[in-house]
Amino acid sequence: MHADLSRFRLKLDFMTLARFMPMHLLLDADGCALSFGPTLAQVLQGDAKLGARFEDLFEVRSPGGAVTIHEVLDRAGHRFRIVPRNGLVSGLRGHGQRLPGDGRILLNVTFIDLIGAIRSLSLSDADFSASELVREVLFLAEANASVTNELRALNLRLEGARVAAEEEAMTDPLTGLRNRRAVDLVLDRLCKARADFGLMHMDLDYFKAVNDTLGHAAGDFVLENVGRILREQLRAEDCAARIGGDEFVMVVAGRSDSATMMRIANRIIALIQEPMMFEGQPVRVSASIGIVRSLNCKDPVPAQMIAAADRALYAAKHAGRGRAVLQD
Amino acid sequence: MDALLLRSLQNYVLDTFGSAKWQEVCCLADQPSRTYEPMLRYAPGLADRVGDIAARVLGRPVEAIWEDVGTYLVTNPDREGVRRLLRFGGVSFSDFLHSLEELPARAKLALPSLEAPEVILDEVGPDRFELRCRSHIRGIQRVLIGVVTAMADDYGALCLIETGAEDCITIAVLDTRHAMAKAFDLARPEG
Structure with missing residues (x-):
């Protein structure tokens, strides 16, 4: 060579x-x-x-x-x-x-x-x-570490924002209770799992009169109070939602014996019936509640259970308001 | 690149002038979340727009604000990372100046999507340099001035840094050992 x-x-x-x-x-x-x-x-x-x-x-x-x-x-x-x-x-x-x-x-x-x-x-x-290439390797290692750190921090911030947005999408802003969307999801999950639960459908009595005579601010005040009462009377694993103007749905998870259901409903009605002071004036409303239990439905589906609770609520209204009716 | 500058501006204003001023800037800039994410993309030119708003809110020329952002990036002890990455450029201040041309390519190794500005360094005489930087962001030239000034200090070099014609930065190194260089370990201590 x-x-x-x-x-x-x-x-x-x-x-x-x-x-x-x-x-x-x-x-x-x-x-x-x-x-x-x-x-x-x-x-x-x-x-x-x-x-x-x-x-x-x-x-x-x-x-x-x-x-x-x-x-x-x-x-x-x-x-x-x-x-x-x-x-x-x-x-x-x-x-x-x-x-x-x-x-x-x-x-x-x-x-x-x-x-x-x-x-x-x-x-x-x-x-x-x-x-x-010592400096190049060290530069890359450190630059890479900072980029990874920034991405991790960004992920955490985005996850926080996502959780907050999801929470907001499930919440009724006036009362802080869950909304229709949230309660539909909960019912769907419980029905699919064939879980034991009680469903209450509640409507306020004399609420329209408060709105008409004292104005919407008084009406909102009543709704906020009802929200507080429901939050206090139910446990974290239960679900209380406002699904319309003065309509509420409560899901009591994990138990459904008639006596307990009636006791919870009557306690809620009694608290709602207590006069609420709005700008120095007592405001009085009441509530009617219809109750159904998952174990009474052969094949529990959310729509049917809500319809049954609605019928029980109608019966409560018909029987003179301010009371709970459990449909078995 | 807009995202990185926006985040730097945010950190600088928050640390130097407080959250009330930054809130005012974000309000005028229609940024209700009050935070710019360094890893997201923003509309090209947004950094300059927010820089101009910050200048109005703080009552200082926008050029001075971007220069301060550059200095802040290097000298702020919480963000030692930037200073360290720049010190990998070389053992001496003139090594460092020469490494600025390689910096965009190096940065792209770590962050391929980065639209790093083009940096051109000309050695026009003994210890005399001309630095140019091409970017769609106006403020970046001033950030670079702030960075170079702070790095001269870091290396212990005494130099005269001025803006020349056509937005070119002229650097005259008067004394490379004017002061003790700040300590620099090749590997960051563990932990």
């Missing part, structure tokens, strides 16, 4: 070698150290002694089974992975070869965990050759 290979042969002094390869290790033909690059010397610290044997400095991880540098070179060709025995860095990757002539061996290695090594050995720019 080349007429005279020796013409292309370079002679390098140790200083130049150290500058271009701060992580090199030069061994004699027996595998004993002749020179260490300055950065590799920082890795090996006290172990970096001239004459030290390769296998005393490093444990070979790849190629498997190799111990001495000759075994490494013979088995791996030119690429190997080693760990310094002093345990200061996690691993080094490198290549090496026998130099022509007296059989000296030149190895050059690099850090597998660059950032970890810089951190644990407090390395600086001067410890790397200018052609190495």
Whole structure:
């Protein structure tokens, strides 16, 4: 190939070698150290002694089974992975070869965990050759970490906004109770699960008179009060919703015996019947409630249950208002 | 890029002038959520529009505000990340100046969708540089002035930074070792 290979042969002094390869290790033909690059010397610290044997400095991880540098070179060709025995860095990757002539061996290695090594050995720019991509790798690692952090923060903020929007879409703004959409979802879920629950349909009595005589502000005041009463009388796992002007639906989850249902309904009616003070004036309304229970429906579907509760409510109104009727 | 500038402006105004002023800016800018997300896209030119509004609200020239945003990005201890990313540009201040040309390409490695401005540095004489920056955002040139000024300080270099003709920034480095450079470890301490 080349007429005279020796013409292309370079002679390098140790200083130049150290500058271009701060992580090199030069061994004699027996595998004993002749020179260490300055950065590799920082890795090996006290172990970096001239004459030290390769296998005393490093444990070979790849190629498997190799111990001495000759075994490494013979088995791996030119690429190997080693760990310094002093345990200061996690691993080094490198290549090496026998130099022509007296059989000296030149190895050059690099850090597998660059950032970890810089951190644990407090390395600086001067410890790397200018052609190495150290700053680029560190730049990318940190830029990438900030982008990931920003995205994580953005995700959290968007999730918060989504939850708030969903909550808003399910809430009746005047009373703070759930709305029609929310109660439909709850009923649908409970019916599909064939759960045991009670459904109450409530309509205020004499509410139109309050609106007509005292104005809408008084009407809103009554509705807000009813909302507060329902929230206080029901548990967190229940659901109270305003589904129309003065129409409410309550879902009592997990129990439905008649006595409990009637007790809850009567307590709510009694509280609503207490006079509410609006601008120094007592306002009086009442409420009628129709109740159905899921265990009385052979095949509970939301629409049928609401229709049945509506019939019970009609019966309550018909029986003279201010009372609850349970339809079995 | 508008998003990053808007978020920087937001942090700067919030930290320096307080939430009432920022609220006023957002109100005039029709931004009821009062926050600009650095990872979302905004209409091109929005950063300049909000910058102009901030100038009106704060009663200062918009150029001064963008320069301050640049300085704030580098010097604010809570946002050490920006300063560190810039310090990866080189060992000396002139290394750093030369690295500015590579910065858009580097930034794109981390954030491929970023429409980074084009930065051109000419070495016009010994220790004399001309820096140009091409972007659809007017304010970015001023942000760059603020960043370069703060980084000169970080490297301990004394220099004269001025706007020359055609929006070109002229930088004369008078003394590269005017003061001690601020400490910089290649790897950020763990934790």
